[in-house]
Amino acid sequence: MLEVMTPQRIVGDCYRIPLGIVNAFVIACPGELTLIDTGLPGEADRIEAALAKLGYSLGDLRNILVTHCHRDHAGSLAELQRRAPQARTFMHQDDAWLVEQGRTIREDRPLRPAPGPLNFLLFHLLLRWGSTEIEPAKVDCRLRGHERLNIAGGITVLHAPGHTRGQACFLWEHEGGVLFAADTACCVFGLTYSVAYEDFELGKRVLANLCRMEFQYACFGHGKTIVRNPRRDFSARFARVRHKRLVPASELATST
Ligand SMILES: [Zn+2]
Ligand SMILES: [Zn+2]
Numbered sequence: 731m732l733e734v735m736t737p738q739r740i741v742g743d744c745y746r747i748p749l750g751i752v753n754a755f756v757i758a759c760p761g762e763l764t765l766i767d768t769g770l771p772g773e774a775d776r777i778e779a780a781l782a783k784l785g786y787s788l789g790d791l792r793n794i795l796v797t798h799c800h801r802d803h804a805g806s807l808a809e810l811q812r813r814a815p816q817a818r819t820f821m822h823q824d825d826a827w828l829v830e831q832g833r834t835i836r837e838d839r840p841l842r843p844a845p846g847p848l849n850f851l852l853f854h855l856l857l858r859w860g861s862t863e864i865e866p867a868k869v870d871c872r873l874r875g876h877e878r879l880n881i882a883g884g885i886t887v888l889h890a891p892g893h894t895r896g897q898a899c900f901l902w903e904h905e906g907g908v909l910f911a912a913d914t915a916c917c918v919f920g921l922t923y924s925v926a927y928e929d930f931e932l933g934k935r936v937l938a939n940l941c942r943m944e945f946q947y948a949c950f951g952h953g954k955t956i957v958r959n960p961r962r963d964f965s966a967r968f969a970r971v972r973h974k975r976l977v978p979a980s981e982l983a984t985s986t
Contacts, residue, residue, distance in 0.1 A: 734779040740947055740955050741905040747780045749773050752802040752951055755910060757882040757902060758784055764793040764882040765817075766900060766910050767951065771805040771864060774813060788814040793881045797912035798897040799825035801834045801864055803951060808865035820879065822889060823872040825896025832866035839895060841926040852925045873898055890914050890940070892933025893924055899940070906946030909960070914940065917953035921963045924952070937968035 737745035737756065747754040749769035754777060757764040763786055769777065778788050791814040796804050799821075807819065807829065821829065828834060835841065843853035875889025875898060884903040891897055893913045902908040913924045914937055927933040941964045948960035956963055 734776055734783065736783050737780050738955075740908065740949065740957065744902065744905070744908055744947075745784065746949065746955055747777060749776060753949070753953075755949055756781065756784070758786060759882050761790075762792045762882060763790040764795065764885075765791060765810070766795045766949075767797055767803045767912075768794065768806040768810055770802050771809075773806040774809040777806065777810065778813065789816070791817040793817060793879075794819045795885070795898075795900055795910075796821040796825075796829070796869075797899070797910065797951065798822075798894045799828040799834050800894065800913070801861065803912070804829045804834065804867065805864050808867035811867055818870040819868065820871045820873055820887075821869045822887075822896040822898040823874060824891070825894055826869040826872050828896075829864070829867055830869060832864055833862065834864055835862040836895070836928075839928040841928055842930070843926050844923040844930055849923070849925050857926055888940070888943070890936045892929050892931075892936050893927050895928060901943065901945060907944050908947040908949065909940070909943065909945040910949045911940065911951075913951045915950065915968070917948075917950045917956060919953075921956065921960075921967050934968070937964070938970070941965045941969045 735748050737747045739745050743758045745756050747756060752769055754769050755766040781787060794817050796807060841857060843849040873887050875887055877887050879885045879887060882902060886901040888899040888901060890899045897912050899912050899914060900910040915921060916924050948956040
């Protein structure tokens with residue numbers, strides 16, 4: 731039987747829909763429902779049931795924002811588009827073309843684990859050998875990053891590459907700012923780096939930039955939402971971008 735958790739109110743009309751290992755979110759403005767991310771393939775029923783618990787149906791869905799191309803975020807997009815053909819899909823252009831081809835990984839930009847033994851272990855257990863295909867889905871609005879969308883009362887797009895080249899964060903300009911941080915970081919056991927990145931150094935720079943944004947709530951693809959002073963946590967964890975260790979001349983000499 732389908733297990734459906736009641737969506738968790740973050741603030742105002744904004745809710746988290748837990749979908750096992752990953753989260754989707756919904757902003758339920760009157761007359762305009764906006765979904766952020768779609769979970770793994772096969773999650774359309776659970777999303778539909780979660781919306782029903784809030785008193786809505788997929789017929790109320792107007793916008794689907796997809797943060798990036800990975801299977802756990804874009805996996806149920808095609809099915810949701812079938813059930814809610816009136817909804818427009820928004821996604822950054824650098825990941826949109828992959829989803830339109832049913833791909834979730836670029837061969838020329840492989841994911842690599844973030845530093846640390848736990849990330850190495852999780853990467854090889856959960857990600858390395860998983861499927862990289864999804865049902866192809868269309869993207870109606872290709873985003874370039876840094877535009878403002880006139881939906882849900884105003885959402886700013888923030889291009890946030892590193893985890894994937896076309897990852898986007900979304901900043902809902904209400905309630906002091908609700909940041910949908912995608913997989914720039916995660917908050918499963920406290921705020922930390924995501925398990926894997928295409929380009930970790932770039933991902934770190936993006937996180938340092940996010941520290942300068944104004945927001946009161948931080949929502950992640952994986953883990954809990956930070957509802958108290960997330961900027962303090964971001965600054966403590968990510969504000970300083972550490973430079974690569976300088977390699978001593980003696981090591982350079984032996985490595986050639
Ligand atoms: Zn991801
Ligand atoms: Zn993810």
